[in-house]
Amino acid sequence: MENLLLHLSDKFRFQINQVTAIAGGDINRAFRLRTSGANLLLKVNTTEYPKLFETENVSLQRLRQTDTVKVPKVIGFGNREKLQFLLMDWIPTQKASVGKWREFGRSLARMHKLPQPNFGLENANYLGTHLQDNSPKQTWSAFYSENRILPMALLLRDQKKFVDQDVILAENFCRKLDEIYPKENPSLVHGDLWSSNFVMSGEAFLIDPAVCRAHREMDLAMTKLFGGFAADFYLGYEQEFPLEKGFENRMEASQLYPLLFHALAFGGHYVGKCLEILRAFA
Structure with a gap:
């Protein structure tokens, strides 16, 4: 995991100031990254399920392209050693009217x-x-x-x-x-x-x-x-x-x-x- 964080910091040119584990469901691990640029969501899994996050990115882009519903902006996805990752904007929760x-x-x-x-x-x-x-x-x-x-x-x-x-x-x-x-x-x-x-x-x-x-x-x-x-x-x-x-x-x-x-x-x-x-x- 440490190597993945170093890779992300280098690839996307930000400094990671804090990493907080959050509930990621039954499938993935998930983390909130406080960086020098913004708060981001990082999803991580093993490479057991090929293209898991690549296909999720495709799904998010298909939804975005309809210009009807909102989805988080994807920063990037990929593999690093035996891990795959998806990095996107962190969406803070607020009570809805x-x-x-x-x-x-x-x-x-x-x-x-x-x-x-x-x-x-x-x-x-x-x-x-x-x-x-x-x-x-x-x-x-x-x-x-x-x-x-x-x-x-x-x-x-x-x-x-x-x-x-x-x-x-x-x-x-x-x-x-x-x-x-x-x-x-x-x-x-x-x-x-x-x-x-x-x-x-x-x-x-x-x-x-x-x-x-x-x-x-x-x-x-x-x-x-x-x-x-x-x-x-x-x-x-x-x-x-x-x-x-x-x-x-x-x-x-x-x-x-x-x-x-x-x-x-x-x-x-x-x-x-x-x-x-x-x-x-x-």
Whole structure:
């Protein structure tokens, strides 16, 4: 770690005055750097997951280029010895007003409204430590089944967390996707939009994305998976781009994919929740 800090100081021409470890989630180590120029966020991981931060940078730039949502400025990323790093602006937290929560919802809706060519993405990226195949598809049902649900189900079977009958349940679920979801054009989505993946600093900054072009309900369902956002966020979204009727009834279909990842990573009650959703829709 000391060698990495020396490398950063030399490469980006600043003096590091203080390094403070902060909560970085289950995947990465994270540090606040007080430098001679600014406060910065440093994320660090091993090289076990190739291009982890390179693909995160690509995701952040894709979000920035929409000119709808805010993301931190990336200073740089790369490898040093057996470590990889991502260095970006530090975003201080501030309490958000009702108006800022509504603007957060409206900005996400504006991003979702932008025209997209298909479902998927030109590059693979990561959800946590899971490498996502984003090979483009022309329909949401094809992308969600072939690139998301079925690969996860097979990985869970390989780990003996699913049995053959559970994979059949997943296949049956995938056959019904056209009935479950309203037909909509693809949207650019954050891809992992839960309450720890944005920072309120007067206005919302999105962090830790796993972007792709998907059904927009994936983002909205994810916001509700681990506690939900402020009510004014959803009011702002609905004002800008109302959801089709019945979202709450089909929301768990969109929550299935992140729950499958949690089942893969942590097992336990997540496996049972996934099977409960599959049985409910299949």
